[in-house]
Amino acid sequence: MLSMYYGPDLLRFDRQLLLIGREAQLKLRDARVAIVGVGGLGSNVAMQLAAMGVGHLVLMDFDEVELTNIHRQPLYDESDVKKPKAIAAAQKLVKINSKIEVIPVVGRFEQNAYRIENVNVIVDGLDSISARLLLNAFAVKFNIPYVFASVEGYYGNVSTILPRKTACLRCFMPTGRGDEKACAHGVYPPAVFMASAIEASETVSVIINGISPLAGKLLVFDASSYAFDVTDLKRNPSCPVCGDQGGPARGNKKHVPVAGSAHCKGPSFRPNRDCAEPAHQ
Numbered sequence: 001m002l003s004m005y006y007g008p009d010l011l012r013f014d015r016q017l018l019l020i021g022r023e024a025q026l027k028l029r030d031a032r033v034a035i036v037g038v039g040g041l042g043s044n045v046a047m048q049l050a051a052m053g054v055g056h057l058v059l060m061d062f063d064e065v066e067l068t069n070i071h072r073q074p075l076y077d078e079s080d081v082k083k084p085k086a087i088a089a090a091q092k093l094v095k096i097n098s099k100i101e102v103i104p105v106v107g108r109f110e111q112n113a114y115r116i117e118n119v120n121v122i123v124d125g126l127d128s129i130s131a132r133l134l135l136n137a138f139a140v141k142f143n144i145p146y147v148f149a150s151v152e153g154y155y156g157n158v159s160t161i162l163p164r165k166t167a168c169l170r171c172f173m174p175t176g177r178g179d180e181k182a183c184a185h186g187v188y189p190p191a192v193f194m195a196s197a198i199e200a201s202e203t204v205s206v207i208i209n210g211i212s213p214l215a216g217k218l219l220v221f222d223a224s225s226y227a228f229d230v231t232d233l234k235r236n237p238s239c240p241v242c243g244d245q246g247g248p249a250r251g252n253k254k255h256v257p258v259a260g261s262a263h264c265k266g267p268s269f270r271p272n273r274d275c276a277e278p279a280h281q
C-alpha cells in the first residue's frame, strides 16, 4: 500500500524507514499539517516535513519575501523577493517532494482560520505573542495539537500543547506584555534552525505516536552556549482558554517568560533562572 502511494519514491525514505518503520511512514503520508507563518520557523519546518513525506501541508502567511529574510529562511532565494511567502514556499516544497499536497493560503490567520479546522497538527511559525495566543485558542477550541516555538536573538523556546491534556500557551504566557516582533532585536539563524528542527521532530512525533517529548514541557535553549533546559508545565485550572471552569486566570502568578516576550530577551536571559521557572509552584 505504501509503495503504491509513493511509487518509486519510496526509496527516498530509506534512511528514516530504518528508524521509524513503514507504518509510521504511512501515518506521515496521511497527515494534514498547518504551518501558520512561513518565515524563519515555518519555512524551515515546512521544508523538513515535506522532505520527510508529510502528505498534506497548508502554508498560511500574508507577508512577502524580503531580502532580509533569506539569511535564516533558505527555502527562499533572491528571485523570490516580493513574492507572497506562502506561494514561494509552496513552489519550492513541491520541487523537494512532488508527491505531497501543498496548499498555500495568502492571508492572515484571523481571516483564514476555517482553512485549517481539519488538520492533525498546527505548527507555530508566527512572530508575535498576540497572534500566537489567537492560534493557541483556536487549537484548544478545535482540539488540535499545537507545536509552539519562538526565537529571539540566540534564545529559543519550544513546547507542544495537547488541548486539555497539557498546559496551553495561555496557561503560562500572560497577555498584555507588548507585541513587538522578536526579529526586531536580531535573530541568530542557527537558533532558528535549532527551534525549527525541534518543532519538526515534535510534529512527526505527534503524528506517529499521538504524543511528543515536549508535550506539557517547555524547552529553553541558548544557541550561543548550547545550554538546554526543559521545564515541566502544569495546566492552570482557571485558564480562560483551556481551564475547566473558565473565567479569569488566577493562581498562576509565575508565568514563564519566553523568547520574544518583553520579559525575556537579551543577555540577561538564562535558562533555569529568569526564563524557566515552573508555571506553578
Ligand SMILES: [Zn+2]
Pocket: 167, 168, 169, 170, 171, 172, 236, 239, 240, 241, 242, 243
Ligand atoms: Zn490554558
